[in-house]
Amino acid sequence: GENVEQHPSTLSVQEGDSAVIKCTYSDSASNYFPWYKQELGKRPQLIIDIRSNVGEKKDQRIAVTLNKTAKHFSLHITETQPEDSAVYFCAPKDPGINKFYFGSGTKLNVKP
C-alpha cells in the first residue's frame, strides 16, 4: 500500500504567521490529494483538495501545492488564527479505488 509521511508532527506558530505542512507519498500513480482538519473530539473535515492535473489550488487563507515529480504535496495556511489549531491529515488516494491512506497527522498550535 501507499507509504505516507507528514512533516512536521507538531507545529507551533504565532497568530498571524504562516504554517506549512508537507506530505510525501510513495505511489506515483496517486491522483487525488486531500487535506483534512480534525479538532479534538470531532470528525475529520475536508478543508482543501487537489487533483493530479493541477499544481496549486487556493481557497482564501488555505492553499495546497502538488509536486508530482517529487511525490509530495503541501498545505499552506496564511494569517493563522487560534481557531486553526487542530490536527491536520493528508490522505492521498490509491488510484482506481476509493481508498485513502492517511498520514500520521500534524498538530498545529496557533498561539494568540
Add this chain to the structure above:
Amino acid sequence: DAGVTQSPTHLIKTRGQQVTLRCSPKSGHDTVSWYQQALGQGPQFIFQYYEEEERQRGNFPDRFSGHQFPNYSSELNVNALLLGDSALYLCASSWREETQYFGPGTRLLVL
C-alpha cells in the same frame, strides 16, 4: 441535506463481546468506508462497501466484518473484542470515487 450520521456515539464493551456500529451516508452517496482511529493516530482504513458488497479491505482481521443495505446505510461488526479495539470508529461516505465525507464517529471503549 443531512450529512453522514453514525450511531451510537459512545459504547462500552468488555473483552470477548461483540459490537455493531451503524452509519447512514450523506444523501446522494452510494459508497461507505469504515476507518479505525486510535488515540493520537490517523484513521486506518478497514473496508469499503459499494453496491452492498465489500469492495476493498485494509489490514484488519476477519473479526471485523460489515454490511451495506439497499438504502446504502452500513454496519460494522466486530467480534471477540480485544482491549486494542478501543478507538474512534469513523464512517465516510462518497458518491463512487469522489470526495469522502466523515461522520462524527463512534467511540468504543473495551474493558
